[in-house]
Amino acid sequence: MKKINSFAEYKDWYQKSVEHPQDFWADIAETFTWKKKWDSVLDWDFKGPNVKWFDGAELNITENCIDRHLAEKGDQTAIIWEANDPDTEHKKVTYKELSVQVNKTANALKSLGVKKGDRVCIYMPMSLELSYTVLACARIGAIHSVVFAGFSAKSLADRINDATCELLVTADGFTRGSKYIDLKAIADEALKSCTCTKNVLVLKHSGKSVNWQEGRDVWYGDIVDKQSDVCPAETMRAEDELFILYTSGSTGKPKGVVHTTAGYMVYAEYSFRNVFQYNQGDMYWCTADIGWITGHSYIIYGPLLAGTTTIMFEGTPTFPDAGRFWQIVEKYKVNIFYTAPTAIRALQAKGLEWVEKYDLSSLRVLGSVGEPINEEAWQWYHTNIGKGKCALVDTWWQTETGGIMISPLAGLTKEKPTFATYPLPGIQPMLVDADGNEIKGNGVEGNLCVKFPWPSMIRTTWGDHERCKQVYFSTYENKYFTGDGCKRDEDGMYRITGRVDDVINVSGHRIGTAEVEDAINSNDAVVESAVVGYPHDIKGQGIYAYIIADRKIDNLEAFAAEIRSSVTSEIGALAKPDKIQVVQGLPKTRSGKIMRRILRKVAEGVTDQLGDTSTLLDPTVVDNIVQTKDLVN
Numbered sequence: 001m002k003k004i005n006s007f008a009e010y011k012d013w014y015q016k017s018v019e020h021p022q023d024f025w026a027d028i029a030e031t032f033t034w035k036k037k038w039d040s041v042l043d044w045d046f047k048g049p050n051v052k053w054f055d056g057a058e059l060n061i062t063e064n065c066i067d068r069h070l071a072e073k074g075d076q077t078a079i080i081w082e083a084n085d086p087d088t089e090h091k092k093v094t095y096k097e098l099s100v101q102v103n104k105t106a107n108a109l110k111s112l113g114v115k116k117g118d119r120v121c122i123y124m125p126m127s128l129e130l131s132y133t134v135l136a137c138a139r140i141g142a143i144h145s146v147v148f149a150g151f152s153a154k155s156l157a158d159r160i161n162d163a164t165c166e167l168l169v170t171a172d173g174f175t176r177g178s179k180y181i182d183l184k185a186i187a188d189e190a191l192k193s194c195t196c197t198k199n200v201l202v203l204k205h206s207g208k209s210v211n212w213q214e215g216r217d218v219w220y221g222d223i224v225d226k227q228s229d230v231c232p233a234e235t236m237r238a239e240d241e242l243f244i245l246y247t248s249g250s251t252g253k254p255k256g257v258v259h260t261t262a263g264y265m266v267y268a269e270y271s272f273r274n275v276f277q278y279n280q281g282d283m284y285w286c287t288a289d290i291g292w293i294t295g296h297s298y299i300i301y302g303p304l305l306a307g308t309t310t311i312m313f314e315g316t317p318t319f320p321d322a323g324r325f326w327q328i329v330e331k332y333k334v335n336i337f338y339t340a341p342t343a344i345r346a347l348q349a350k351g352l353e354w355v356e357k358y359d360l361s362s363l364r365v366l367g368s369v370g371e372p373i374n375e376e377a378w379q380w381y382h383t384n385i386g387k388g389k390c391a392l393v394d395t396w397w398q399t400e401t402g403g404i405m406i407s408p409l410a411g412l413t414k415e416k417p418t419f420a421t422y423p424l425p426g427i428q429p430m431l432v433d434a435d436g437n438e439i440k441g442n443g444v445e446g447n448l449c450v451k452f453p454w455p456s457m458i459r460t461t462w463g464d465h466e467r468c469k470q471v472y473f474s475t476y477e478n479k480y481f482t483g484d485g486c487k488r489d490e491d492g493m494y495r496i497t498g499r500v501d502d503v504i505n506v507s508g509h510r511i512g513t514a515e516v517e518d519a520i521n522s523n524d525a526v527v528e529s530a531v532v533g534y535p536h537d538i539k540g541q542g543i544y545a546y547i548i549a550d551r552k553i554d555n556l557e558a559f560a561a562e563i564r565s566s567v568t569s570e571i572g573a574l575a576k577p578d579k580i581q582v583v584q585g586l587p588k589t590r591s592g593k594i595m596r597r598i599l600r601k602v603a604e605g606v607t608d609q610l611g612d613t614s615t616l617l618d619p620t621v622v623d624n625i626v627q628t629k630d631l632v633n
Contacts, residue, residue, distance in 0.1 A: 053263035060233035084315035105136035116141030125174035148291025238262035256462030263455030272302030322350035338367035370508020402456025504533035519570035542578035560633035585621035
């Protein structure tokens with residue numbers, strides 16, 4: 001596998017990737033196992049959008065994640081599973097054992113009628129069986145759609161129905177921190193509105209009793225354990241779909257982002273190896289959940305493609321106490337540690353006593369993912385966790401990009417707090433103004449676009465290609481628009497400044513404002529609502545909801561509790577508003593558009609910088625919002 005070894009080499013690679021992109025990616029792709037090589041490296045146009053990488057090639061990604069490692073690394077640990085409860089014994093799985101479990105799971109899926117091209121919804125705790133099921137789908141050519149096990153029944157149902165999943169894989173339940181999540185009950189509720197799902201495969205994880213539907217529900221262990229451990233890998237074409245992962249957008253309906261097989265594989269391994277400067281034998285831990293893209297790319301696919309030992313953690317950063325992360329780092333002598341700014345800020349707030357208990361000397365590389373990390377958290381992380389000696393990679397990327405796009409290369413790139421620094425070779429970012437004109441030079445600011453395709457980019461949104469085109473490729477002609485604002489400093493380093501569309505980044509997870517508003521508006525007392533993001537000490541961004549009610553609200557606390565309950569039920573606890581303000585009206589233009597800029601300023605507490613409000617349909621609503629700002633629950 002190819003790895004950049006110096007910053008001078010980075011510059012050489014980058015120049016080649018821009019001047020001769022097809023040759024560059026062909027060189028990277030040569031290091032993988034192919035059943036048939038490609039006819040062409042790249043065929044593309046962004047107007048369609050229509051992008052094909054390694055067209056004509058045939059492969060199976062699991063042969064690259066597992067089979068090719070068996071001869072030399074068969075007895076090496078592939079995955080370590082660490083339970084939520086520190087007193088529960090951890091589990092280690094070698095590459096040979098992973099091969100056996102993935103093949104048996106794949107055969108179980110086939111015995112339930114799953115075939116190439118079918119969609120399988122996976123709604124599971126962070127268990128080894130989750131990783132087996134993901135890889136088993138890829139083994140037989142089924143398309144996996146993992147849904148975060150914190151989402152509500154309605155969110156799960158929406159995703160099952162959109163992808164028309166015939167099989168749901170779930171568990172009886174699990175404990176996250178001190179809270180028990182009854183997954184099977186949530187799944188049962190979701191399936192009341194899903195006619196496409198024929199079978200439910202249920203992992204016995206917690207051992208608690210569940211409701212059972214004969215003829216539909218099947219115990220995971222009962223069917224997997226009796227299968228053969230041999231399952232030939234399905235031959236997949238390069239552009240066959242690998243997975244769907246749903247992400248919130250600026251409309252209420254989640255978007256099913258589609259990633260395809262060959263390009264995603266090449267980029268996941270390439271970005272993992274180079275960003276983290278992975279060395280053979282490194283112990284690697286990404287604290288994300290596989291329900292998000294970070295877990296797909298940097299717990300399962302990227303690390304396994306590179307032949308790494310990757311850690312899966314079922315729990316939370318502060319259970320049973322705020323030393324849990326550092327206890328695990330010490331326990332496994334972790335070399336590369338990748339987590340979110342939300343977790344860093346939460347642990348920072350708990351004090352250094354929890355850090356100083358543990359030996360963190362094994363750490364060589366620290367990573368940050370999910371949102372731009374603020375300077376205070378960056379410095380705390382670098383100083384107290386890395387002891388001032390570890391490389392710190394602040395990575396920028398998205399569900400839609402499939403892999404890390406802009407980031408330091410650990411130990412090679414000069415770091416600058418709050419800056420994602422430079423694009424990886426093969427990535428061509430650009431800043432544009434409101435009209436889509438490129439803003440050249442350094443020391444500038446604009447909207448972040450990408451002007452040339454990369455292998456792991458989104459191909460479509462499931463079942464609605466026009467939506468993919470409108471959301472990502474129509475704002476600025478012939479460019480992929482990230483939805484983020486960005487600064488480029490005098491040295492050409494990139495700093496992401498946040499979303500410029502109607503999406504809020506809560507704890508590193510994007511939540512569409514329309515989705516939250518729809519959930520709020522389901523309350524009978526709500527006439528209309530508008531939600532915006534505001535700075536939050538722990539989450540990065542919190543959710544601030546402005547609500548017009550159809551009656552006088554005498555008990556704001558009870559009303560706010562109702563609203564939060566509605567949002568939790570419709571979407572999940574992650575999306576419930578942190579602050580709720582009942583208002584008489586919302587600031588709208590004469591065409592009816594809500595002026596969120598004004599609402600954001602009020603939420604941030606900068607009411608002296610609201611700008612000209614005279615063009616609003618009713619400027620007096622702004623005065624009311626400012627005057628009642630203290631009446632917030």
